[in-house]
Amino acid sequence: MREADKLNVAIVGGGRGCRAIMDMLFAKKLDHLQMKLIGVADINPEAVGYRHAQNRGIYTTQDYHELYKAKNVNMIIDLTGRDDVAAEISRTKPDNIRLMDQVIARLFQEIFRIEEERVAERKRVEEALREDGRFLESVFDAIQNGITVLDCEFNIIRVNPWIENTHRSKMPLIGKKCYEAYHNRKAPCPRCPSLRTLGRGDAHSEIVPYPSEQNPTRWMDLSAFPLKNASGRVVGIIAHMKDITSRKQAEEVLKNAHNELARRVEERTAELAKANKQLEKLSVTDELTGLYNRRHLMRTLESEYKRALRHNRNLALLMLDIDHFKQVNDQLGHLCGDRVLQEIARVLKRNVRASDLVARYGGEEIAVILIEAGISAALEVAEKLRQEVETHAFMWDGKSLRVTVSIGAAAHPGKNIQSWKQLLDTADQAMYRAKEAGRNRVAACTVEEKKI
Structure with a gap:
């Protein structure tokens, strides 16, 4: 076969797959594909395929863009398994360089050509038999x-x-x-x-x-x-x-490979589902406390408020602020402040219903959404949470700390509360009333009281 007739390919990703392809090429097991390997790229020069290519005298580079410059390259095989790399290759490659799917097309063309030759040969034999019974x-x-x-x-x-x-x-x-x-x-x-x-x-x-x-x-x-x-x-x-022993053996190998592929796909699908679930959880979770973050709080409060309006149900919101938290940070350090936040988060989650939502609003402020709770129930829950925090044994460096919180409560339906934002603002103002009244207490206010 002339060199000009061969398919000049370069591989991106010098891992085990790259090594396997090179082994088959050098063993002439892929001669029917008419391929010639002219370059390998990988950001890791210690990759097994990358080193094997160097040992074979094949051009190697850590920047796959350099493969575009290789002489007569007309196909890139991406073995990285990364969608972003494949997309980048597709975007940056010259128009005359094809991607891996063309190998499959070339293989089918070769199969079709061989089959056509076989059919033609069979027809010639049949015609000869018809012409002469000898x-x-x-x-x-x-x-x-x-x-x-x-x-x-x-x-x-x-x-x-x-x-x-x-x-x-x-x-x-x-x-x-x-x-x-x-x-x-x-x-x-x-x-x-x-x-x-x-x-x-x-x-x-x-x-x-x-x-x-x-x-x-x-x-x-x-x-x-x-x-x-x-x-x-x-x-x-x-x-x-x-x-047909060879065919049966090949079928068995193919069946086993198919089963293995199906198993791997199932495992990979499960891994992706788990990863997506973890990412989804991370996107709504505050990293320090493990509570929901502010963005999730806002979305949930808005959706729950709309649901309460549709079904004529109650909805309450508590806003908590840690008293003298700045002194904790200034006197004992931010690590101690972080520990206090984490402990309070655990105390709050232990003392609310599974249907309620506890979220870090920002800094030392924490919000609690109480589903289907009116102002009276909200104040009862707020007082319980205040007491639980006050009596909790906070320890740091072998010493006991006294930590308290000020809590503001607001509920829908309430006078002049016409939106979830007003509900949030009202609870926030109630919290400030509790702090102004001496801290370590629970307070509630209406929008009218807030404006006075």
Whole structure:
């Protein structure tokens, strides 16, 4: 094959897949693809495929864009498995360089070309047979599959050289029953194509273990065709035997590969689902406290407020602020402040319902959405939370800390609360009233009180 006829490819991703392709290329197992490897790119120069390419004298680079400059490169194979890399290659590659899917197209073209040649050759042979019956004998002997001519009693009348070579230990075959000579049976098996052809007068086929089901060293594709006289009566059988052991083995390999691929896809799908779930959780979670973050608080408050309006239900909101939190940070350090926030978050989550939502609003402020709770219930929950925080044993550096919170409460329906933002603002103002009144207490206010 001329070098100009080969497909010049470069590989992005010098891992094990790259090494496997190179091994097949150098072993000439991919000659039918007419490929030539001219370059490998990987950001990791220690990758196994990358090092193998260097040892083979193949051009290597850590920047795959440099592959575009390689002489006569006309295809890039992306083995990184990363969508962003594939998209970047697709965007930046020159128009004359194709991506990997063209390899598949080239393979099919090669298969189609071979098949067309086979079909054409078969037609030429058939035409020669029609033109001159003298070729019948040579064709019979030249067929590379087994041909046996049987009479209606399953006696072997004639065989071709393939049958003779395959059953050399049973020679001579002529005059023996086919099921005895070929399958070590005393009678035809129920699946025997020749038996069915004799009974029905048409062609039949069956794939069977050979020489027997008890000792299946090979697999044979058996076909039987009726030999008919001028009146249409079946007077014999042409039995065709083809060794398909390699095909069966390939099918088994393909089946195992398919099952393995399905297993990996299932595992990967589960991993992706788990990763997506984790990402979704991270997107709504405050990293320090593990509570929901402010963005999720706003979205939930808005949706719950709309739901409360639709169904004429109550909805309450508590706003908590840690008293003298700045002194904790200034005197004991921010690590202590972080620990206090984390402890308070755990206390709050332990003392609200599963349907309620606790979120970090910002800094030392925490919000609690109480589903289907009026102002009275909200104040009761707020007082309980205040007491739980006040009595909680906060420890830092072996010393006990006294930590308290000021809590503001607001609820829908409430006077002049016409939106979720007003509900949030009202609870926030109530919290400031609690702090102004001396801290470590619970307060509630209306929008009117807020404006005074």
